[in-house]
Each structure stands twice: as C-alpha cells, then as structure tokens.
Amino acid sequence: MGGQPLYLAPRLGPRLRSVLESPGWLHTLTDALGSPLHVVLPDQVVENLDGFRTSYGRHQLSGQVFFAHKANRSSAVLRRLAATDAGVDVASLGELQHALGSGFAPDRIMVTGPKNLELLWLAARSAVTVGVDTPEELAQLAALVRTYKLARVRVLLRLSGFAATGVRVLSRRSRFGTPVRELAALLDLIERYGDAVDLTGVAYHVDTTSITEKVTALEGCLLALEECRSRGLRPRAVDVGGGFGVNYLADGGQWERYTTELTGAVLGTRPPLTWGGHRYGLRNENGTLRGTLGLYPAHRPVTGARYLDELLTHPAPSFGGRPLAELLLDCLYDLYAEPGRALLDQCGTTLAKVLEVRAPRDGGPLLVRLAAKADDVALEEHGVLMDPIVLPGNAAPCDTRAEPVAVHLFGSLCLETDLITRRTVFLPRRPEPGDLLAFANTAGYCMDFHATRAQDQPVARKVAVWQEGGAWRWCLDDEYWPISVGGAQ
Numbered sequence: 366m367g368g369q370p371l372y373l374a375p376r377l378g379p380r381l382r383s384v385l386e387s388p389g390w391l392h393t394l395t396d397a398l399g400s401p402l403h404v405v406l407p408d409q410v411v412e413n414l415d416g417f418r419t420s421y422g423r424h425q426l427s428g429q430v431f432f433a434h435k436a437n438r439s440s441a442v443l444r445r446l447a448a449t450d451a452g453v454d455v456a457s458l459g460e461l462q463h464a465l466g467s468g469f470a471p472d473r474i475m476v477t478g479p480k481n482l483e484l485l486w487l488a489a490r491s492a493v494t495v496g497v498d499t500p501e502e503l504a505q506l507a508a509l510v511r512t513y514k515l516a517r518v519r520v521l522l523r524l525s526g527f528a529a530t531g532v533r534v535l536s537r538r539s540r541f542g543t544p545v546r547e548l549a550a551l552l553d554l555i556e557r558y559g560d561a562v563d564l565t566g567v568a569y570h571v572d573t574t575s576i577t578e579k580v581t582a583l584e585g586c587l588l589a590l591e592e593c594r595s596r597g598l599r600p601r602a603v604d605v606g607g608g609f610g611v612n613y614l615a616d617g618g619q620w621e622r623y624t625t626e627l628t629g630a631v632l633g634t635r636p637p638l639t640w641g642g643h644r645y646g647l648r649n650e651n652g653t654l655r656g657t658l659g660l661y662p663a664h665r666p667v668t669g670a671r672y673l674d675e676l677l678t679h680p681a682p683s684f685g686g687r688p689l690a691e692l693l694l695d696c697l698y699d700l701y702a703e704p705g706r707a708l709l710d711q712c713g714t715t716l717a718k719v720l721e722v723r724a725p726r727d728g729g730p731l732l733v734r735l736a737a738k739a740d741d742v743a744l745e746e747h748g749v750l751m752d753p754i755v756l757p758g759n760a761a762p763c764d765t766r767a768e769p770v771a772v773h774l775f776g777s778l779c780l781e782t783d784l785i786t787r788r789t790v791f792l793p794r795r796p797e798p799g800d801l802l803a804f805a806n807t808a809g810y811c812m813d814f815h816a817t818r819a820q821d822q823p824v825a826r827k828v829a830v831w832q833e834g835g836a837w838r839w840c841l842d843d844e845y846w847p848i849s850v851g852g853a854q
C-alpha cells in the first residue's frame with residue numbers, strides 16, 4: 366500500500382453502533398430491498414431533541430425546537446417527532462403537506478425559505494407560522510389573507526446583514542432575509558398589514574460554523590426586537606435558525622493527521638491522497654500553500670446542543686458583555702431553533718454493495734465500484750470525509766492476517782465524475798464483491814437531498830429500524846408510525 370493508512374473512523378453512538386454490529390441482518394435487508402439502502406433510526410432523533418431541550422432548561426429558556434425538514438425526507442423521522450413536543454421547519458409545499466399529514470398541529474409548524482404562492486396560501490389557510498423573507502413576500506401574504514378572508518397569520522421576520530459593534534466585519538452575505546438596515550421600512554409594512562399578520566418574532570439563519578457571526582446575528586435580533594417594542598409591537602420570539610453542526614469523526618488526531626498529510630500532498634512532499642490529484646480547494650503556488658480547505662470540519666468537539674449552549678453563554682458586546690441567554694430571559698423572550706443536521710446526528714446509515722474490486726495496471730489504490738451513485742451517499746457533496754465500515758458478505762471468520770488497503774470508491778454511473786469520494790480511502794482489509802460498505806451518519810442531508818434517477822437507476826429505498834425486545838426490527842420508511850412500534854409515544 367505504501368505509507369501508513371490514514372484512517373478517518375466515524376464516530377458511532379451506541380444505537381448506530383448496535384445496528385452496524387448486525388451485519389447479517391443488514392445484508393438480508395439489502396439483498397431484499399436493493400443497494401443502496403438508507404437506514405434511519407427514528408428513536409435517535411428524540412434523544413437528540415432531548416439534548417436541545419436540556420440546553421433550554423439549563424438557561425431556563427422557553428420556546429420551541431423546530432426540526433429543519435429539508436435535511437431528510439424521512440416519514441419515520443417526521444412521524445416520530447410529531448409524537449413529541451417538537452416543531453418542524455418546512456421549506457416547500459411538499460414538506461408542509463408532509464408535516465401536516467404526519468401529525469404536526471399547525472401551531473408547531475413554521476415555514477421558512479423562498480416560497481411560492483401555493484405554499485403561502487396553504488400556510489395561511491392552515492394557520493402555520495410564516496418566517497417572512499422579504500417585504501414583497503409580506504405583501505403577498507397579506508393580500509392572500511385579505512382576499513380569502515383568512516385569520517391573521519403569525520409571522521417572524523427573517524433578518525440578515527448584521528454588523529458587529531465597533532467592527533467592520535458584517536455577518537455573512539445572504540440572499541435570504543431582509544437586511545437589518547431596512548427594518549424600519551419592514552415594520553411600517555407590518556403596521557400597515559396589521560389586520561392580516563401578527564408579528565410574533567424575528568429570525569436569522571447564518572450558514573456558518575463561526576460562533577462570532579452567530580453572536581452578532583443574535584445581538585442584532587435582540588436590538589431589532591427593541592425597535593419593534595419601541596413602536597408598540599409585541600413580538601416575543603427570537604429564532605436562531607440552524608447550523609449547530611455534527612461531529613462526524615471519532616478521533617481528532619486522525620483528522621489533524623489527515624489534513625496535514627493532505628497539505629503535504631498538495632505541496633508535493635508526499636504521494637497524492639486523492640483521485641486525479643484533487644486538492645479540496647488548496648493549491649501550490651511555487652511551494653507556498655494557498656486557497657481554502659473546502660471541507661466540513663469533520664472533527665468538531667462542540668456541536669449540536671453544546672454549540673447552542675456555547676452561543677447562549679457567549680457575552681453580548683452590544684449589551685455590556687452580558688450572556689445572551691440572560692438577555693433572552695430578562696425580556697422573557699422565547700427561543701426558537703431550527704436544527705437540521707444536528708437533530709439527525711447518529712440517525713442513519715447508508716449501505717452500498719461492493720460490485721467490483723480491481724487492481725489498476727499501473728499500481729496504486731484498488732478501484733472499488735459500488736452499487737450506489739455519488740448522489741446516494743452525498744457525504745462528499747457536503748465536504749464530509751469519513752471512512753465507510755466494511756460489512757463482509759460471507760460468514761467466514763475475520764481474517765486476522767488482513768492487511769490495510771488504499772482504495773478509490775466509484776459509483777455506478779458511467780460518468781468519470783461519479784466518485785463516492787475523491788479521497789483515497791484506507792480500509793483495514795481488502796473489500797470483496799458482495800461486501801457491504803456502511804457509510805455512517807448520513808441522515809443529515811447525505812441521504813436524499815441530492816437523490817436523482819440518473820441513468821434510470823432507482824432511487825435508494827429507505828427503511829426505519831428500531832429496537833424491540835432486544836432485537837432490531839424494521840419496516841419501510843413510509844410504513845412507519847410510532848403507534849405500531851411497541852408503544853413508543
């Protein structure tokens with residue numbers, strides 16, 4: 366193989382680990398339902414929700430956690446959450462219909478993102494809360510309410526373009542939300558449409574891992590609420606959006622080592638670590654490393670509910686350095702959050718069968734072709750680098766003399782670009798046709814967000830799995846209702 370293997374082992378929680386420790390069962394499922402196969406663990410999402418609730422409790426904050434539905438289309442996940450006190454954030458007509466049909470009462474649904482007229486109408490008709498993106502959208506919504514004589518719609522104003530006090534840096538540029546400098550004009554409209562809309566809060570979603578940008582945005586929202594109140598409006602919720610993140614890798618040291626070696630490969634001081642010399646955004650300019658590593662920070666010690674904690678305990682420079690949670694509590698504001706990826710942490714795995722293993726004539730990593738397209742396992746699309754787990758296809762005892770191998774993982778399309786990952790992957794032993802590769806932790810955005818029917822290949826099936834009486838049970842995702850699984854509430 367040449368050199369030490371550079372593993373990036375996935376972080377596995379007890380529930381996901383337990384499923385992956387049932388390889389015979391997973392083989393039976395894929396034999397019956399085809400490869401690739403998505404496996405979701407709806408009970409895990411409830412555990413993750415509890416983590417967010419605990420964080421709210423720690424800061425004595427009330428409010429709601431809205432699952433960002435876009436992260437996974439699973440009915441099982443949605444129906445399982447409907448059986449809790451969670452809310453759901455929907456971003457399309459289909460998602461709103463799905464949420465209503467899964468048992469979410471309208472007061473637990475929020476519509477965000479760009480909206481067409483049909484979505485606005487169904488939102489207003491069914492009395493869900495609307496996160497308004499622009500003044501134009503507000504006018505459209507008010508017109509619908511007036512034309513169809515609907516009840517006043519609860520709205521949150523999504524704001525963007527926040528500026529930190531005393532610093533030149535603005536929060537990330539976004540094409541969503543109304544720039545906060547246009548707040549006054551937006552509030553004029555809220556007053557003008559007072560018969561049609563009821564302002565209940567303000568919101569942001571900044572797509573970044575940076576806590577500083579989020580602090581700036583949250584402070585900006587608190588200032589915006591002050592402005593609302595100075596006009597006699599009474600909004601009481603701040604929606605901090607999503608982006609709490611996931612820690613994908615078990616070992617920070619492996620991540621450090623991998624990124625250092627990748628840098629070396631780009632600079633030419635070690636053999637390549639990718640297919641076709643791909644550089645993940647880095648480049649070598651006369652021996653100097655340039656560019657930005659375009660990868661998700663796969664090992665992140667503070668994510669999910671702990672990241673929310675860190676945000677809430679952060680001092681707010683515009684408010685004399687007081688912690689943000691204290692400011693929210695002082696004003697009795699409700700905290701809304703819309704986690705997608707973080708609520709789906711450890712909630713699923715994608716299985717793909719090995720079809721072919723070939724040694725290239727010129728040496729180098731083995732070429733491994735899978736019965737799956739890159740779009741079925743979209744970890745690479747999201748910049749997440751993480752090793753799959755080999756689930757051997759035969760029942761033969763594990764060969765203790767097995768040697769690590771370097772492989773390139775290809776998809777099933779006849780496209781040069783259909784690579785499951787452009788990274789050279791190191792596996793503890795040579796995979797064989799018939800083995801399964803299990804890609805862990807794919808439930809957030811990496812299962813169905815990018816799914817296609819390219820080359821008329823079927824879209825992966827999805828199954829829901831749960832533990833009952835010490836054994837794993839399964840059903841098709843669409844067949845799952847929490848009532849049928851041993852009394853889960």
Ligand SMILES: Cc1ncc(COP(=O)(O)O)c(C=O)c1O
Pocket residue numbers: 433436454477478570606607608609610703704705706707
């Ligand atoms: C408005 C809004 N809320 C929440 C989310 C969820 O983000 P994440 O999955 O990173 O938590 C998104 C993601 O695009 C979003 O656009």
